[in-house]
Amino acid sequence: MSAPRLLRAQLRSKPANGHVAFIPHIRKLVFEYCDKWPSSAHTRSFLLTRLQSLARQNPHVEVVVKQRHHKEPIVRGFYANSRDKVIPLNSLEVSAIQRKVDLLLDSSGAKIKPLKRRTVESTTEATRGIWSGLHADRPSI
Amino acid sequence: MRRIAPLRTFVARAAHTNAVVPSSTASALELIRSQPSQYVVASFAGRKYILTPRDMLTVPHLRDVKIGDVLTLDEIHELGSREYTLRGNPVIPSSRVKVEATVVEHTKGNMEYKFKKKRRKGYRKTIQHKQPYTRLRIGDIEIPIEQQS
Numbered sequence: 001m002s003a004p005r006l007l008r009a010q011l012r013s014k015p016a017n018g019h020v021a022f023i024p025h026i027r028k029l030v031f032e033y034c035d036k037w038p039s040s041a042h043t044r045s046f047l048l049t050r051l052q053s054l055a056r057q058n059p060h061v062e063v064v065v066k067q068r069h070h071k072e073p074i075v076r077g078f079y080a081n082s083r084d085k086v087i088p089l090n091s092l093e094v095s096a097i098q099r100k101v102d103l104l105l106d107s108s109g110a111k112i113k114p115l116k117r118r119t120v121e122s123t124t125e126a127t128r129g130i131w132s133g134l135h136a137d138r139p140s141i
Numbered sequence: 142m143r144r145i146a147p148l149r150t151f152v153a154r155a156a157h158t159n160a161v162v163p164s165s166t167a168s169a170l171e172l173i174r175s176q177p178s179q180y181v182v183a184s185f186a187g188r189k190y191i192l193t194p195r196d197m198l199t200v201p202h203l204r205d206v207k208i209g210d211v212l213t214l215d216e217i218h219e220l221g222s223r224e225y226t227l228r229g230n231p232v233i234p235s236s237r238v239k240v241e242a243t244v245v246e247h248t249k250g251n252m253e254y255k256f257k258k259k260r261r262k263g264y265r266k267t268i269q270h271k272q273p274y275t276r277l278r279i280g281d282i283e284i285p286i287e288q289q290s
Contacts, residue, residue: 016195018243018278106247115250124193127180
């Protein structure tokens with residue numbers, strides 16, 4: 001009896017972050033601001049007052065602060081799926097900047113897709129089996 | 142005429158197993174645990190879902206949870222496998238079956254546009270809306286073995 005054929009696709013592992021171990025998706029936050037322009041004023045006050053506690057509460061995130069002269073302030077989030085999200089901060093107060101940063105920290109970096117009808121996404125095969133007309137008892141009247 | 146006997150024997154084997162009525166809950170759980178895969182029917186945030194391990198469950202935004210939090214499903218109405226099902230009365234207690242879910246992310250769905258107009262009245266407006274969701278990953282279904290003290 002020959003050994004059963006081993007297909008290459010059987011040796012792949014299916015990703016399920018959070019099943020046994022959870023790894024947060026976000027890996028880096030980059031704040032870019034201007035020293036001079038008034039549009040960066042709220043961003044500067046956020047960086048001076050709230051940034052350190054934010055970095056301490058999220059030790060898994062690398063927090064970077066960069067200068068971006070004569071440009072509007074932005075925050076970039078880099079994720080483990082090699083995508084990034086950019087949010088402009090020019091019209092936002094400090095509390096609103098905090099909400100945008102929380103949005104970046106909570107996100108997975110995946111592209112925004114319609115989630116209204118995707119309640120349960122499963123890769124497990126049907127537990128009770130799938131009915132097949134060719135393998136069922138023949139109906140009798 | 143071609144013989145179709147092999148197909149018939151396969152059908153006989155794949156037909157329903159004989160009904161068993163286990164004497165105790167522990168033996169019923171043992172039957173279910175012995176099968177290769179199980180599912181649960183559980184209530185979460187007011188709605189019932191059929192869940193298996195490694196599923197991604199998307200529910201409307203939960204306020205008091207952070208990502209990485211682990212939640213235990215305590216309203217499990219049904220536990221089943223390929224051939225056996227155990228129905229709770231109305232719930233199976235969490236000492237018998239334990240299922241955990243990890244909060245993976247808080248996201249928003251895509252932008253929905255609602256256009257409102259009343260004709261000949263100069264009233265028109267567009268409402269843009271992004272529904273926030275919370276996504277959870279379902280962990281393994283644990284059926285602990287009863288310790289006889």
